[in-house]
Amino acid sequence: MSNFLFTPTHEWASVSKDSDGTTIVTMGLTDYALELLTDLVFIDLPTVGDAVTAGEQCGEIESVKAVSGINSPATGEVVEVNEELANSLDPMTSDPFGAGWICKIKVSDEASLSALLDEATYRATCHEEH
Amino acid sequence: MRTPLYENHVRLGAKMVDFAGWDMPVQFSTIIAEHNAVRTAGGLVDVSHMxxxxxxxxxxxxxxxxxxxxxxxxxxxxxxxxxxxxxxxxxxxxxxxxxxxxxxxxxxxxxxxxxxxxxxxxxxxxxxxxxxxxxxxxxxxxxxxxMSSVWAMIAVQGPNSLELLQPLVDVDLKSMRYYRGSQCRFLHPCAQRQGGIVSRTGYTGEDGFEITLGAGIASKFWDVLVEMGKPLGVIPTGLGCRDTLRLEAGMPLYGHELSESINPIEAGLGSACYLDGYDFPGRDALKKIAQEPLTRTRVGLEILGKRPAREGCKLFVNDEEVGYVTSGSPSPTLGKNIAMGYVKTEFAEPDTALTVDIRGNKAEAKVVPLPFYKRAKK
Missing domain, CATH: 3.30.70.1400 (Aminomethyltransferase beta-barrel domains)
Structure with missing residues (x-):
């Protein structure tokens, strides 16, 4: 999990470079978030081409009980979306950091990543919440 | 505030939330698992906050x-x-x-x-x-x-509730009819020879009972119910499934289908008002309301599409706003999205097609009769 970064609102971000050197962030929801939500019923995925801003809502996840916003961990443009999730939300709970990914963002503002937390810091905030 | 069962819930690993100022368990495992347990076997619910x-x-x-x-x-x-x-x-x-x-x-x-x-x-x-x-x-x-803090209350709901509860009370539960109750003695040493009330009532649409017992013995008695419930598939359940269960059963919830801006007639509860007997606050107003045509009516709704409608979502017919949703959730039993709400009475007929605005997304919906779910009579 060394290349995973986190938001205080329970999104994860995995940062990589594509062939022409632009920064790509793959994002999803953390195991802790999914544990809190339980009973997932619906996801409102971002759309390819959406302009997203770090810390602002880019989608919605819905459980039996409630609707929660999904916040973007980076500022940029959505370039790929995990359409599989529209059919089944199971990958999110079974493999939150892998097959349960939500979307990929082409980062336009590298500085927007500086607010992300490393895993130890993130886990500590979860602990405080609990 | 905490009920006498607060420590029991925490010990069982419940997810606790604030409900009307009370620290209450919203779920012990998942809402869907608990919901299904109540429909097929049974569930225990702490209702001492009432x-x-x-x-x-x-x-x-x-x-x-x-x-x-x-x-x-x-x-x-x-x-x-x-x-x-x-x-x-x-x-x-x-x-x-x-x-x-x-x-x-x-x-x-x-x-x-x-x-x-x-x-x-x-x-x-x-x-x-x-x-x-x-x-x-x-x-x-x-x-x-x-007596709210002197007595506690536990709901035992679901088809196996009679089998679980019968050995623990000295009244014949089989012959107790729905909406009947009795004083009883609890037949377990943990009850310290105390008595209480058992009634065949509930808020889930299933067969079930509610017991009222002294706050001092409630915690031990809950543990006994949890242990004795295990072989019967009766599990501790939270307020989360209580809400989905009552919604399927078409039962109103105060703060949603009922409030100080809703009258009983439009809520479909006219039969709970005796307008010709004793004078009570509101009787004359209700007599007048009962004689006038209804302007809005509580209805059941089925939402077509994957996204559940929630409280506050507005309802439309041909761009005309005709009502709003008061409760909405996926129905674990029926496998579709259901809701209750109020619509202008002319649109309250079953099968009326509506559009619901779910946070900016329009979805098709239709009026369906209440309740959504009715248990099969034995």
């Missing part, structure tokens, strides 16, 4: 008849009635259950169970109406006591 108000004395029946929308004077021992409390304008202050029982000394009393969120308001309302003159009227005295 208010329990006791009325005694020769004037109790008359006082309650002049406070509640239902008649009380003709209730026989062991009867339970669903009623409303309305204000002078006929709006709903609370929906309540009233039971009529005997205490350990053979004296009759009434127990009024009120919603947790309305407890303070109803106690205030009762105190305002139970003036010293009324309470002390010679030969018609009324003694009112708030």
């Amino acid at each position: 208010g329990r108000l006791r009325f005694e004395g020769p004037g109790a029946a008359e006082f309650l008849s002049s406070t509640l929308t239902r008649r009380v004077c003709d209730m026989s021992l062991g009867q339970v009635r669903y009623s409303l409390v309305t204000n002078k304008q006929g709006f709903v202050l609370d929906d309540v259950l009233l039971g009529y029982y005997l205490n350990d000394f053979g004296q009759p009393y009434y127990m009024l169970v009120v919603n947790a969120g309305n407890h303070d308001k109803i106690v205030k309302w009762i105190k305002a109406h139970l003036t010293e003159e009324i309470a002390m009227a010679p030969g018609k005295e009324v003694i009112f006591n708030d």
